[in-house]
Amino acid sequence: MNAVIQQAVPQNPLIEGLERLPVPPTTLVIFGATGDLARRKLLPALYNLAHEGGLPEIFHLVGVSRREKPHEHYREECEQAIRRFSRRKPDEAVLSGLLQDVRYVPGVFDDEAVYAQLAKVLSELERIAGQPLSRLFYLSTAPSFFPTIVEALGRQGLTALTTQTGADGARPNRAAAPSHAREREEATCRVVIEKPFGSSLSEAISLNERVLSVFDESAVFRIDHYLGKETVQNLMALRFANGMFEPLWNRNYIDSVQITAAEDIGIEGRAGYYDRAGALRDLIQNHMLQLLCHIAMEPPASFTADEVRNEKVKVLRAIHAPKPSEVEQMARRAQYAAGHLGGDGVIGYLEEEGVREGSATETFAALRLEVDNWRWAGVPFYLRAGKRLARKVTEIAVTLKPVPHVAFSEEGAREIKPNQLVLTVQPNEGVSLQLGAKVPGPRMTIRPVNMEFLYGTSFLSQSPEAYERLIVDAMRGDATLFTRNDEVEAQWRICDPIITAWEQAGGPLPSYPAGSEGPAEANEILLKGDEWRAI
Numbered sequence: 001m002n003a004v005i006q007q008a009v010p011q012n013p014l015i016e017g018l019e020r021l022p023v024p025p026t027t028l029v030i031f032g033a034t035g036d037l038a039r040r041k042l043l044p045a046l047y048n049l050a051h052e053g054g055l056p057e058i059f060h061l062v063g064v065s066r067r068e069k070p071h072e073h074y075r076e077e078c079e080q081a082i083r084r085f086s087r088r089k090p091d092e093a094v095l096s097g098l099l100q101d102v103r104y105v106p107g108v109f110d111d112e113a114v115y116a117q118l119a120k121v122l123s124e125l126e127r128i129a130g131q132p133l134s135r136l137f138y139l140s141t142a143p144s145f146f147p148t149i150v151e152a153l154g155r156q157g158l159t160a161l162t163t164q165t166g167a168d169g170a171r172p173n174r175a176a177a178p179s180h181a182r183e184r185e186e187a188t189c190r191v192v193i194e195k196p197f198g199s200s201l202s203e204a205i206s207l208n209e210r211v212l213s214v215f216d217e218s219a220v221f222r223i224d225h226y227l228g229k230e231t232v233q234n235l236m237a238l239r240f241a242n243g244m245f246e247p248l249w250n251r252n253y254i255d256s257v258q259i260t261a262a263e264d265i266g267i268e269g270r271a272g273y274y275d276r277a278g279a280l281r282d283l284i285q286n287h288m289l290q291l292l293c294h295i296a297m298e299p300p301a302s303f304t305a306d307e308v309r310n311e312k313v314k315v316l317r318a319i320h321a322p323k324p325s326e327v328e329q330m331a332r333r334a335q336y337a338a339g340h341l342g343g344d345g346v347i348g349y350l351e352e353e354g355v356r357e358g359s360a361t362e363t364f365a366a367l368r369l370e371v372d373n374w375r376w377a378g379v380p381f382y383l384r385a386g387k388r389l390a391r392k393v394t395e396i397a398v399t400l401k402p403v404p405h406v407a408f409s410e411e412g413a414r415e416i417k418p419n420q421l422v423l424t425v426q427p428n429e430g431v432s433l434q435l436g437a438k439v440p441g442p443r444m445t446i447r448p449v450n451m452e453f454l455y456g457t458s459f460l461s462q463s464p465e466a467y468e469r470l471i472v473d474a475m476r477g478d479a480t481l482f483t484r485n486d487e488v489e490a491q492w493r494i495c496d497p498i499i500t501a502w503e504q505a506g507g508p509l510p511s512y513p514a515g516s517e518g519p520a521e522a523n524e525i526l527l528k529g530d531e532w533r534a535i
């Protein structure tokens, strides 16, 4: 993808920084190494990176998790996970090369002994390598452990090299760091933090404070896996590598923007997490607001972490955070009831295992937001996310204003619709532009047709998984596709009042049958003339 963009516009300063940073020799430490995310996403991503030569020549993997087990058992578990979840059938030589040296450190995350043991393993790997190795700590645990782990890493000196060099050349924290930390000179230490980053604005602020007391912001990589998706990066390419959209990309020509993240799956055994999160925290606060930012941001001066994130933060800050009394006008929530999907009957949310009795957690949320700046004032941004809807689709539909005057006969013009640009993030990744065209024949009859670009047919190659791109970016220190501290807080600032209003209102919630298009109540936040696209 990047190569293609670079061929097309070799001088574009926006993308020239993309491949700039090398991937240094690294040890990746996964906390929560036996969890679902590690098995389904991280390990397969590492395998596919190894397959494509995307990992550095010296690369080690260390798993940290609760259960006691020898290295060999963990290695076998990694192998099974890769065989089961990799997007390509593993090549035996690549697989054994990747896993031959895997290490495992057992223990609970609030036990200091785990970190001392980890320090030994890391030093040993560096001794074998004969050089310092960069360390990437990947926190794929329950969120409550994020601060515990980060602070313990700091106390044990495992992160000592992340702090900036002071004016006198001294690195803060070094004196306090154990000797194993002081031995390492040039390598870097970075931390990747999974979502959710807090469950409210105040939690996010406090988590940021605790993380930043140990790591410099430049070493913190807050994951939003949507940013690693090819199609999300393509939003940038579409907007900033093509001249034709920019003149139209504003309130003068755009009528509304609609962002949908519909899923057919339910909560997949994740009640423990989901029942306390809900659709707003799970998808809207992070993934969907990021999609909105990609549509609404100003062109950054260059495609670097700070420039891109500065522009996104400006968008988030321009979004009006509702007052409690305004929530009713701009937000709706609902919960799925029993229904049918793919011909099978499925249970309702309240019947799912682990969901609290009478839970008022929303499995569907719809919002109408406004970006109060010169480019977007008055343009509604509709966001909608839900579980157990008719099908899985993530898309952004940009609807242009209708033509000012229709010169055709009423009969022929009946089907004229405003142009719509639909960016499909998944599945059937691509872009389609809906135009009015004349139906062949003697009459001037207009009907909508689609001009389409599909990834599958244009590039004839399988897109990498989001985590592949993100792991490499974190290893080489490129934070462009990660969320900055002020960005995550700005996202919570928008969602917090809605969450509070809903918590105060309690339940029961409106419902929608599983397998449907969502609740009729979602229509109540649409402005006159607007409608939700079919799912």
Ligand code: BG6
Residues within 6 Å of the ligand: 195, 263, 282, 283, 394
């Ligand atoms: C995760 C949410 O962040 O994103 C899940 O926690 C959701 O509930 C998932 O299913 C959707 O991701 P994707 O890549 O399948 O759209």
